[in-house]
Amino acid sequence: MSIHLELITHDPATSARRGQLHTPHGIVQTPVFMPVGTQATVKSLTWDDVWTTGSRLCLANTYHLFLRPGAEVVQALGGLHGFTSWPGAFLTDSGGFQVFSLEGLRKVDDDGVRFQSHHDGSYHQLTPERSILVQEQLGADIIMCFDDVAGWGVDDARLRQAMGRSLVWARRCRDAHVTDQALFGIVQGGFDRACREESAAGMVELDLPGYALGGLSVGEPKEVMLEVLSYGPALLPEGKPRYLMGVGWPEDIVAAVSAGVDMFDCVLPTRLGRTAAALTSTGRVNIRNARYERDESPLDADCDCTTCQRHSRAYIRHLVKANEILGARLLTYHNVSFYQRLMRDIRAALDAGTYGAWAAAFWARGVTWAGKVGASA
Amino acid sequence: MSIHLELITHDPATSARRGQLHTPHGIVQTPVFMPVGTQATVKSLTWDDVWTTGSRLCLANTYHLFLRPGAEVVQALGGLHGFTSWPGAFLTDSGGFQVFSLEGLRKVDDDGVRFQSHHDGSYHQLTPERSILVQEQLGADIIMCFDDVAGWGVDDARLRQAMGRSLVWARRCRDAHVTDQALFGIVQGGFDRACREESAAGMVELDLPGYALGGLSVGEPKEVMLEVLSYGPALLPEGKPRYLMGVGWPEDIVAAVSAGVDMFDCVLPTRLGRTAAALTSTGRVNIRNARYERDESPLDADCDCTTCQRHSRAYIRHLVKANEILGARLLTYHNVSFYQRLMRDIRAALDAGTYGAWAAAFWARGVTWAGKVGASA
Numbered sequence: 001m002s003i004h005l006e007l008i009t010h011d012p013a014t015s016a017r018r019g020q021l022h023t024p025h026g027i028v029q030t031p032v033f034m035p036v037g038t039q040a041t042v043k044s045l046t047w048d049d050v051w052t053t054g055s056r057l058c059l060a061n062t063y064h065l066f067l068r069p070g071a072e073v074v075q076a077l078g079g080l081h082g083f084t085s086w087p088g089a090f091l092t093d094s095g096g097f098q099v100f101s102l103e104g105l106r107k108v109d110d111d112g113v114r115f116q117s118h119h120d121g122s123y124h125q126l127t128p129e130r131s132i133l134v135q136e137q138l139g140a141d142i143i144m145c146f147d148d149v150a151g152w153g154v155d156d157a158r159l160r161q162a163m164g165r166s167l168v169w170a171r172r173c174r175d176a177h178v179t180d181q182a183l184f185g186i187v188q189g190g191f192d193r194a195c196r197e198e199s200a201a202g203m204v205e206l207d208l209p210g211y212a213l214g215g216l217s218v219g220e221p222k223e224v225m226l227e228v229l230s231y232g233p234a235l236l237p238e239g240k241p242r243y244l245m246g247v248g249w250p251e252d253i254v255a256a257v258s259a260g261v262d263m264f265d266c267v268l269p270t271r272l273g274r275t276a277a278a279l280t281s282t283g284r285v286n287i288r289n290a291r292y293e294r295d296e297s298p299l300d301a302d303c304d305c306t307t308c309q310r311h312s313r314a315y316i317r318h319l320v321k322a323n324e325i326l327g328a329r330l331l332t333y334h335n336v337s338f339y340q341r342l343m344r345d346i347r348a349a350l351d352a353g354t355y356g357a358w359a360a361a362f363w364a365r366g367v368t369w370a371g372k373v374g375a376s377a
Numbered sequence: 378m379s380i381h382l383e384l385i386t387h388d389p390a391t392s393a394r395r396g397q398l399h400t401p402h403g404i405v406q407t408p409v410f411m412p413v414g415t416q417a418t419v420k421s422l423t424w425d426d427v428w429t430t431g432s433r434l435c436l437a438n439t440y441h442l443f444l445r446p447g448a449e450v451v452q453a454l455g456g457l458h459g460f461t462s463w464p465g466a467f468l469t470d471s472g473g474f475q476v477f478s479l480e481g482l483r484k485v486d487d488d489g490v491r492f493q494s495h496h497d498g499s500y501h502q503l504t505p506e507r508s509i510l511v512q513e514q515l516g517a518d519i520i521m522c523f524d525d526v527a528g529w530g531v532d533d534a535r536l537r538q539a540m541g542r543s544l545v546w547a548r549r550c551r552d553a554h555v556t557d558q559a560l561f562g563i564v565q566g567g568f569d570r571a572c573r574e575e576s577a578a579g580m581v582e583l584d585l586p587g588y589a590l591g592g593l594s595v596g597e598p599k600e601v602m603l604e605v606l607s608y609g610p611a612l613l614p615e616g617k618p619r620y621l622m623g624v625g626w627p628e629d630i631v632a633a634v635s636a637g638v639d640m641f642d643c644v645l646p647t648r649l650g651r652t653a654a655a656l657t658s659t660g661r662v663n664i665r666n667a668r669y670e671r672d673e674s675p676l677d678a679d680c681d682c683t684t685c686q687r688h689s690r691a692y693i694r695h696l697v698k699a700n701e702i703l704g705a706r707l708l709t710y711h712n713v714s715f716y717q718r719l720m721r722d723i724r725a726a727l728d729a730g731t732y733g734a735w736a737a738a739f740w741a742r743g744v745t746w747a748g749k750v751g752a753s754a
Contacts (some may be wrong), residue, residue, distance in 0.1 A: 040695065044702040047687070069670065069695045076671050077691050085687045293446065294453050310424070310462045314454050318417065318446045325421040325702055 003141060003182040003209055005030065005241045005262065013356025015233065015260035018347060021057070021241055023141045023182075025081065025089040028057045030241065031257045031346055033339045034091060034265040039064050040074070040084050043270045044329040045336070047086045053305070053333065054340035057089040057141075059265045062134055063098030067117050067124070071137035079139025090140035091265075094131045094173075096186075097214070097246070100149040108148060110165065128172035136179045143177075144212065145170040147186045152219040154190070162215075163188045163195050167202040174206055184243060186214035191224050193231060200235035211236045212243040213261075222370070226255060233260035249370040250279065250342055254362055257346055258355075269339050271373055273332030276320045280338070283367050285313070287331065292317045305337035380518060380559040380586055382407065382618045382639065390733025392610065392637035395724060398434070398618055400518045400559075402458065402466040405434045407618065408634045408723055410716045411468060411642040416441050417451070417461050420647045421706040422713070424463045430682070430710065431717035434466040434518075436642045439511055440475030444494050444501070448514035456516025467517035468642075471508045471550075473563075474591070474623070477526035485525060487542065505549035513556045520554075521589065522547040524563045529596040531567070539592075540565045540572050544579040551583055561620060563591035568601050570608060577612035588613045589620040590638075599747070603632060610637035626747040627656065627719055631739055634723055635732075646716050648750055650709030653697045657715070660744050662690070664708065669694045682714035 002024055009018045021028040035042045035050060038061045042050050050058065060080055065071060077083045080090045099106050099113045106115035112127030126134075131146035146169050150162035166188045177183050185203035189196035203211060213232045216225050225247070233256075236242045243263035244256050253264055269279065278285040280300035285292075287299070298308035299316065307316075307330040319327030349358035379401055386395045398405040412419045412427060415438045419427050427435065437457055442448060454460045457467045476483050476490045483492035489504030503511075508523035523546050527539035543565045554560050562580040566573035580588060590609045593602050602624070610633075613619045620640035621633050630641055646656065655662040657677035662669075664676070675685035676693065684693075684707040696704030726735035 039699045039701055040692075041699075041701045041703045044706070046683075046703065046706070048683075064699075068699055069691075073671060073691070073695075077673060077689065083689075083692055083695075085692075294450060296454060306423075306425075312454065312460075314446075314450070315417075315460055315462075318450075318460075322416045322418075322441075322445055324416055324418045325705065326418045326423065328702065329421070329423070329706075 002180040003241075005210070005239065007239065009350055009353070011350055011355040012353070014258040014359060016257045016346075016350060016355050016359075017260060017262060018350035019241075019262060021262070023057070023089040025087065025141055026056060028089055029347055030262040031253075031343060032057055032263050033253065033343045034059045034263065035336050035339075036061075036265055036267045036270060037084075038267075039068070040080060042332075042336070043274065044325070044332045047084055049333055050086070050336070051088065053336045054344060055088065055336065057091060057263075058086060059091050059093065060138065060140065061098060062092045062095040062131060062138065063126075065138060066095060066126070066134050067119060071134040075137040075139065079137070081139065089142070091142040092135045092138050092140040092144065093245070094135065094144040094146040094186075095126050096131070096144075096147040097149050099126060100151065110168075112146070128169040129176040132173050132176045132183075136177070136181065140181065142182045142184060142210065145173040145183065145185050145208075147188060147214055149215050149218065150188065150190050151215075152191075156192070159190045159192060159195055163190070163199045167199060170203060170206055170208075174208065182209040184208060184210040184212055184241075186212045186245070187232070187235065188215045190215055191220060191228060196228065196232060197235060200232075204237055210241040210243060212245050214245050216244065217246040217248060222252075225252070229256055229259040229261070249368070250339070251368050251370065253342065254346070254359055258359055268373065269335035270332050273335045274328045275373065276327075276331070277373075278331055279335050279369055281367070284369055284371065287313060287317045287320055289317075299331075299334050300338065303334065303337065303341065305334050307331070307334040307337070379557040380618075382587070382616065384616065386727055386730070388727055388732040389730070391635040391736060393634050393723075393727060393732050393736075394637060394639060395727035396618075396639060398639070400434070400466040402464065402518055403433060405466055406724055407639040408630075408720060409434055409640050410630065410720045411436045411640065412713050412716075413438075413642055413644045413647060414461075415644075416445070417457060419709075419713070420651065421702070421709045424461060426710055427463070427713070428465065430713045431721060432465065432713065434468060434640075435463060436468050436470065437515065437517065438475060439469045439472040439508060439515065440503075442515060443472060443503070443511050444496060448511040452514040452516065456514070458516065466519070468519040469512045469515050469517040469521065470622070471512065471521040471523040471563075472503050473508070473521075473524040474526050476503060477528065487545075489523070505546040506553040509550050509553045509560075513554070513558065517558060519559045519561060519587065522550040522560065522562050522585075524565055524591055526592050526595065527565065527567050528592075529568075533569070536567045536569060536572055540567070540576045544576060547580060547583055547585075551585065559586040561585060561587040561589055561618075563589045563622070564609070564612065565592045567592055568597060568605060573605065573609060574612060577609075581614060585617075587618040587620060589622050589640075591622050593621065594623040594625060599629075602629070606633055606636040606638070626745070627716070628745050628747065630719065631723070631736055635736055645750065646712035647709050650712045651705045652750065653704075653708070654750075655708055656712050656746055658744070661746055661748065664690060664694045664697055666694075676708075676711050677715065680711065680714065680718070682711050684708070684711040684714070
């Protein structure tokens with residue numbers, strides 16, 4: 001097994017777990033947050049920057065890299081690690097969620113998905129076998145099964161079709177997979193508990209080295225997502241990593257950790273950084289606001305990141321208003337650091353055996369960060 | 378005197394000089410290249426990045442900062458040093474050249490320049506007194522006299538008008554100036570030797586702590602600029618810093634150092650970095666070129682900058698083609714490092730007493746970098 005999760009401790013008060021994920025590119029402390037490097041770059045940051053935020057495992061997108069520069073190019077340059085020089089671990093998604101997002105430009109059938117490139121309209125196909133081949137060429141430490149994502153508000157027939165198809169496709173992925181990269185299964189089933197249970201049972205039967213909860217963060221109300229979290233993680237094997245895909249806001253992460261999730265990825269810290277928003281210990285700051293024009297304080301007085309050690313809100317506001325690259329860069333660096341500090345705090349509380357109290361204090365503060373986000377990833 | 382130039386050595390074979398410019402923010406080794414931080418940021422770089430390229434003195438633009446965020450805002454935040462956290466020295470231009478560039482949006486008379494903001498068309502005025510006040514608010518170590526720039530291809534009457542007006546304005550600047558920032562004069566006179574001599578004589582009479590050659594790089598052919606360089610530096614006092622404004626390509630800098638110039642600024646390394654171009658020891662590389670798709674070599678095999686130590690041409694090409702911020706950032710960092718390495722090589726040759734031979738070898742290699750440049754600063 002190329003990766004395995006060593007569970008260190010369980011919180012007595014919640015379902016939270018503390019572990020170490022052993023990968024070919026180092027040990028990753030869990031619960032872990034993965035910054036998203038869609039096009040083999042965490043937007044605006046160097047890989048040295050990413051490392052100094054405390055990140056050790058990053059996500060890259062199969063769909064984007066398949067189209068540009070092409071998976072064979074990345075492979076010829078030593079895979080994602082050789083291509084980027086990132087010394088930590090990588091996970092690639094399967095492309096399933098990305099093509100799902102190409103509403104109107106894709107056609108799904110039992111074989112796979114035909115779609116048009118969002119760059120130039122050219123036609124392409126991804127099947128389970130093709131997704132695995134591409135992910136093998138990209139060479140991440142962890143790769144994902146190609147799945148059919150149903151979305152929010154679909155009827156029962158479509159929900160069951162997507163769930164069943166994802167199971168069949170997962171088996172095809174496993175059969176096509178030839179490298180020693182760790183292939184994770186993705187539990188679908190939307191917001192229907194029976195459907196989720198059937199999906200999880202089928203996936204667990206494949207005995208894969210890790211499992212994700214997919215099909216969340218697709219437009220559903222938050223309480224609907226939290227309901228899936230209340231039973232979803234427990235459907236997955238105790239000794240293997242549990243990954244909640246594409247989630248989420250800091251409060252979502254704390255809720256999911258408490259429910260027994262080990263791994264997270266989300267574009268929020270980077271996307272917010274390019275839309276003038278900073279995440280701080282007291283909530284969100286829109287740095288364009290005129291009130292920060294002469295504000296000499298850092299984005300977050302509690303933050304030890306380089307942005308906060310060096311720069312005032314006033315300077316960052318100026319950069320953002322002047323459309324300077326450095327504005328997005330300083331905000332992104334801070335936001336990713338904010339997420340990694342949250343994860344360190346979570347892990348420290350788990351190590352100390354005080355996570356239950358830590359989470360209770362987190363909820364008692366009543367700070368939330370969620371809200372509408374502007375630009376696309 | 379808040380700054381002074383300590384001359385260390387003169388090259389026996391050329392007019393090149395090696396010195397140390399003592400400033401309130403450290404000693405700057407000359408000849409020196411100043412990266413341009415138009416809006417109080419060297420585009421795409423952090424100030425830590427700027428420092429590690431070897432830069433110690435940077436330029437910021439009065440015109441841009443006057444409009445946004447406003448000089449009083451910068452002053453309230455501790456001047457440029459407090460605002461940016463840059464630990465090195467700053468020089469601000471006077472705004473003269475910038476408003477000169479606002480063709481059609483400005484009106485010049487003996488009092489000063491009325492112009493419309495390139496942001497919103499709002500009306501503003503800069504006079505010698507106002508420029509000095511604004512530069513005092515910005516708080517750079519070195520500030521520049523407000524001048525009237527004639528441009529290339531103007532008639533003799535306009536040339537003499539701009540030169541004479543710049544002299545009168547320089548006196549008004551000196552009289553208005555109340556801080557201990559070093560105020561440099563700017564010699565105008567276009568491409569007419571007698572006019573340059575008259576300007577220089579008048580400027581030297583003001584006994585300012587440093588002098589610039591202005592009104593070059595305004596569209597003239599290269600040989601015309603080189604002709605001014607053949608006599609221009611010698612018109613300036615031996616013991617004071619000589620600054621060639623807005624120049625230039627690496628070959629221009631070597632020519633000007635040989636002619637006795639100590640200080641340079643230019644947007645080229647940063648602007649080229651945002652238009653997919655790298656400056657290397659063998660010339661210019663357009664990283665978009667398909668030939669680099671799988672090129673594992675660094676931008677410049679002779680370069681020790683972080684970009685070249687970490688990343689391949691193939692990766693940088695991918696980033697640029699994918700419009701990723703990191704592409705511009707890695708190229709900019711390399712290009713500024715390239716300029717600073719050139720300056721270090723020049724200074725090392727001067728220290729060794731071998732600059733004449735070094736320059737001869739530079740010309741014998743026949744590498745040139747000059748060419749058309751795309752986007753605006």
